[in-house]
Amino acid sequence: MKTLLNMKKTKNENVNNNSIGVVETQYHTIAGQGDELSLESGEKLGPVTLAYETYGNLNADKSNAILVLHALSGDAHAAGLSLEDHSVGWWNDMIGPDKAFDTHRYFVICSNVIGGCKGSTGPSSINPATGKHYALDFPFITVADMVHAQRRLIDYFGIDKLLCVAGGSMGGMQALQWVSSYPEKVRSAVVIASTLKHSPQQIAFNEVVRQSIMADPSWYEGSYYEYGQPKKGLSVARMIGHITFMSDKSMEEKFSRRQKSDKFSFGFDPAFEVEKYLHYRGLNFAQRFDANSYLYITKAIDYFDMSGLNLIPLGKTVDTRFLIISFKSDWLYPSYQSQDIVRLLKKRHADATYCELNSTYGHDAFLVEINEQTTLIKHFLDKTFNGYMVAGKHGR
């Protein structure tokens, strides 16, 4: 397996030396007949394909594996360059040689969540029972179900204990879910701009998102696969998302009130730069993300609840170390939600670090604020991996 992993990391001139280079998404199928995933809803799902990428090399005792977990619209392509669509991974600035998740030292895995549409089994996949797209026959999935599927992938690699599970937003939820479901398998968790549970405000935004998709007449109760995506509804859904990912200040900095021309157009075509941006983002998204996946995954994160005793059951302790990060300008996952995680961890005597970073980028900060996150994550991982260097220069 190791040679296989090495083989796909061929050098490419287009990528600077500090990048992983060209990567290719791999596929692994789990949950075959008789071994289906038992979902939280009570339904069974199988077979399930998981799309994943890996970076770096797994060491001999398999103690350097990090599972990176993506957010709502993310995918397995977290780092490096994909030749398929010439895209760079969504956390490329954080994963690579000498980066926060240093691929010289660690073996990084990222897989697309089930319910998604980027290679893992989801509503747009073909239902083997009918030979057609699942559409709304796809069972409801939860964040726990996503994690149970990832666990099978980790088993496939023969990894008994992950050095770290890490992610922002929904990725942070999965990291918390890992601790809840498999505490003995997680040495540390990095939870960024995330929450123990969605507030009514967050559920409300998601409901508007879902309704805008379902209100599009070309959604056809989810059975649109022969006709193409419900583009209008999906792009409006994504526009709402993008508003919540930014901050008032970052929008002011990015667009202000700039327009195409100096004069008002007195028409409804997008003229303000912010309007054009939202339209562009919306349409772009409608071309690359399955509408039904958006419905299923938003529902999964609305159901997510790690509050109370759900994260660490009564009478149990966890050895997992935590790094919790929030951003001052994030109003979609405000700092108080990260502080709620911290409060819960304090009550349970868990080893944790919390930092609220200054950023004007709003929720997007976890993807773009690289420097401070890198310092925090790099040293946090180093401590988890190596402990203290007693014989180092400070030692006596």
Add this chain to the structure above:
Amino acid sequence: MADEKIHLDHNIIYSIVEPESRVLDLGCGQGDLLYPLVRDKRIRAQGIELDDQAIQECVRKGLSVFQDDIEKSLREYPDDSFDYVILNQSMQEVRKVDCVIGDALRIGTKVIVGFPNFAYFKSRFALFFRGRSPVTKSLPYLWYDTPNVRFLSIKDFKDFCAEKNIRIVESYYLGEKSTVRLMPNLFALNAVFVLTKKK
């Protein structure tokens, strides 16, 4: 041993803390006090600090730290969560000192408090003869630019402990270069007390 360049108070606290104990340091700064303890005595350390840069520095050192305000940070901890709760050079920056000390005694078996002595003779001199707010080695700030909100003497603190039913188990008085025995309220720049609840 702790690094020599580190303050006298750090050395004293370093020697007080037992190996492998659970320690909470309130206002841990860049972790200069906790780091040698973790490294040499394998304590389970948790810091609480508000400053952005200091937090990053703590994480660099491999320390676990919460970015939080001391006054709001203790409520969630269950009783007897720590062997030591340290308030070194941070108590004078706290408004509700009685609440913080009360909570610290609730969550920690022992509380270590270190603070600058306002009744140090040079402070008295500045106030009495020069008629100016004192600026000393332990109180180095000008009146308009100080993080300190509480100014107290060693005697003040002892009175406080007596009134609040707090037992002082150990006391250390620090001058510029060594500990002070004679008339500490006059000659000590800093004091370090180890406190417990009165049974």
